[in-house]
Amino acid sequence: MPDLGKYAGAVLSSYAVALGLIVVLVALSIWRARRVKAALDLVEKRNKRHG
Template sequence: MMPDLGKYALAVLSAYGVSLVLIAAIVAQSVLRARRVRRELEKAEARHRNG
């Protein structure tokens, strides 16, 4: 299954590794911040309606 990368295996794998980590990081940051802001807004709006 794994293709034979030859002498450049390290370069190719590290390129894919670094890129996937960076993509995962921006996706995770976006999702976490989306959740946090959404929760905070719901709380603030509840306060706003009651108060």
């Protein structure tokens, strides 16, 4: 790891925040995809009964 000097705290905390935000965005994307898939499955099931 390179020597960051007096900026080490700021740089490392910025990396940590960025990584945390990426993890949150991926988790939210997966959660939303599951919700949308469940809703689409429900609509498809309803259409099969009436169609």
